[in-house]
Amino acid sequence: VLHDLRVSFNGQGKTVNAVNGVDLTVKRGEVVALIGESGSGKPTLARQVMALERPTSGSVSLLGQDLHGLSAIDLRASRKHFQMVFQDPSLNPRQRAGDMLNEVLDTHRLHVGVQRQARIEALLALVGLKAEHATRFPHEFSGGQKQRLGIARALATESKFIVADEPLSALDMSIQAQIVNLLIRLKSQLGLTLLFISHDLDVVEYLCDHVVVMYAGRIVESGAPADVLGNPSHSRTREFLAKVL
Numbered sequence: 001v002l003h004d005l006r007v008s009f010n011g012q013g014k015t016v017n018a019v020n021g022v023d024l025t026v027k028r029g030e031v032v033a034l035i036g037e038s039g040s041g042k043p044t045l046a047r048q049v050m051a052l053e054r055p056t057s058g059s060v061s062l063l064g065q066d067l068h069g070l071s072a073i074d075l076r077a078s079r080k081h082f083q084m085v086f087q088d089p090s091l092n093p094r095q096r097a098g099d100m101l102n103e104v105l106d107t108h109r110l111h112v113g114v115q116r117q118a119r120i121e122a123l124l125a126l127v128g129l130k131a132e133h134a135t136r137f138p139h140e141f142s143g144g145q146k147q148r149l150g151i152a153r154a155l156a157t158e159s160k161f162i163v164a165d166e167p168l169s170a171l172d173m174s175i176q177a178q179i180v181n182l183l184i185r186l187k188s189q190l191g192l193t194l195l196f197i198s199h200d201l202d203v204v205e206y207l208c209d210h211v212v213v214m215y216a217g218r219i220v221e222s223g224a225p226a227d228v229l230g231n232p233s234h235s236r237t238r239e240f241l242a243k244v245l
Contacts, residue, residue, distance in 0.1 A: 001025050005058035018044040020217035031194040033204040036214035037240050080108045080157035087166040089150030091138040098134030104156040123152045144175035161193045213237045
């Protein structure tokens with residue numbers, strides 16, 4: 001839940017309101033799309049949701065906790081409940097896939113001892129990879145496999161809330177479809193909740209339950225995909241759709 005969230009930056013003698021009074025609720029088990037033109041504030045909003053930056057004012061709450069009100073220790077403990085999937089998974093080229101997942105589990109002290117290897121194999125299977133992929137380095141993976149591994153890494157902590165920032169834009173069309181279907185399956189199988197940032201409106205319409213449109217740091221329109229994309233009520237939404245369709 002975001003309440004009156006504001007993020008301002010000072011530079012070159014002026015104040016820029018990157019996020020300007022945003023209220024947003026993402027319901028459990030829902031996929032919410034965040035769309036809008038470049039510079040509208042989507043990445044800044046995502047960093048606030050992930051508690052990577054502190055807002056100028058307002059609050060970000062997860063499971064009833066104000067994330068920015070937590071101590072550093074409590075925030076670190078809470079991070080297992082929310083994770084992020086990026087456009088570029090940024091995999092360590094010197095680290096095998098299994099070691100990446102092991103590192104996450106180790107950080108959060110999950111599935112210790114003999115359970116650890118079984119959990120790593122289960123995570124790989126969950127995203128459509130095989131047990132033998134655990135021994136491979138990132139350069140041995142295709143783009144789609146790297147994104148699957150990035151998703152597995154986000155799910156390693158048994159997170160129920162994922163922020164996905166343009167997770168498909170670096171993939172070709174056929175692989176995009178595979179990842180979208182994977183996300184749909186994970187939503188159903190795990191009860192996953194997603195904040196999905198994307199410019200691909202076909203994917204948004206197919207995957208998402210709710211669409212939120214940002215412009216100049218504000219939410220200008222929100223609703224069901226069919227309504228927002230098919231019959232937008234705000235002029236800024238219509239301008240954005242005209243540019244991308």
